[in-house]
Amino acid sequence: MIYKKDANFPYPVFASNVKTYLKNEFLIDLDINEDEKNFIFKFTEFEIESDFIKQMREENKIQFILIIQSKDNWFTKLTSTNDEIKVPKNRLSLNNRTLIQVHIQALESINFKGNEDLIPFYDAFKEEITVQKNGLIGYSNVLVLEGRFRKPLEIFSKRVDQNLSSEIKIELGNETIELVFKDADYQFGELPKSSGLMLPYIYMGMQKALYQFIKNYGTEDSVELEYLDEPENLLDLKIFNLMRNKNVDELSIDNVDEVINQISDSMIGKYASTVREFASDGN
Template sequence: MIYKKDANFPYPILTNTSTSYENSHFTLDVQLHENVYNYRFDISYEIDSDFIKRLLEQGKAQLILVIQSKDNKFYKLKQYESYIEIPKSRISVSKRTTIQLHLQSKEDISYIDNNDLSEFYQQFKDEIIVPKNTILGFSNVVIFDGSITKPLELFEKKLNPNLLSDVKIELGNETIIIHYKHEQLQFNNLPKSNSLNNPYIYMGLQKALQRFIVNNGDGEQVDLDEIDNLIDPLDIKLHTLMRKKMINELRIDNIDEVIYKISDRIIEKYAAALKELSSNGN
């Protein structure tokens, strides 16, 4: 379960609001990333108690990541493990997903050497023994609202009857602009019109990623981990999106693979829209 308020325990427990410890500090920070197949939770935490940190180092306690969305999921973390990857088939990350880190005992724990306790407990800490599989502390709650960067937010659509072609892809200052010569090319009168526009989205991403390599690499490839101080706003958006999808390298010969990972199966959705139109007799 997720502890959102102080709970009563018959023994000292480490939380950010507890008075059981002199320095009550157990904070969690989580960054959520995803690709086509997995969610990745990058985890960092701080624990003030030296006693608790010794228990973790000695294998007498363990960290458990609790993820609460439509249901509760529990994941044991190894010492110094900084992230976990979970297949999308095994977890649902929706709006108001909450995450908390728990400390749990792996054996009976004596508090006789716990010098981090408040003065109240110092008088009888030698009598405190916490049973195996018992919670020793819990962190703050991290809340995700379900908003993950979507590639379509990179795009604008404009109608220009003076175009010399049916469709023109322009790389603007902050967006990829799709210019249409005729309104019917946008398929607005058909169901799934957004999906039917996906080939244009694909073309725009190809053009933008090619320029990204030119702007930030050697013309053939670019290491996304080594990039800093990006200036172009569109490049900044693309870089953020690629890193969220756990992409480390962009090359001329892997652009299509990168588009697949960052675009949430736009070609599959395009094909499904065509199939639906066909089955409906349109």
């Protein structure tokens, strides 16, 4: 079962869209490839904010279950979040709408007496809270794949055009935000941490795409995402799913930069860290 909205549980559950934990972020993202027989998934992000959940993981008291919901449902236990996960193509069709989520399952009875991540409401009685073996401890955000996508999890693409009249051009394609460079050197490909150095370009591209999103779907310079039907344009649909996965409820001219920070998990902070690493190394 995929949990997309608030669900009622008799105990506090760890999830980004449930406010029972002070540190409640559980975010995943994936790359997808394929060979002749399999779809191949690999996590590019697996972020758990709760120290209590991390401790349970270290003590082997919980396990992670990857759930893929398409025409047919498929799930597997995750022995490592660093490994590739192969799903036979005869068990999964990306021609249909596909939802992906990770659940946290208790491997034994877990008492919440030592859970310091819960909101103060539970302080008086959290020692009475016990999740039984095989019970649901938490769940991640939902990733949405559309069979219409050629590259379902890719929002940005890059290419070089030496005939550009400017050094960089940002184009909004049918499915990706395309970063076009006059010179390949502008991509820092020969340097370590090149992806971090590319983040200002990513920021500019996301700004342009979000302003276009507001123009396409907004009224009075804002979009209420909760009430917006899924866009037909594939790039807009990817951006819409990304914002909803990151719990963005409204996009407006005034909060574009805040939304970028939220959906990118502090892009500018990551860029600043990359630059500081170069500075500390004397590069």
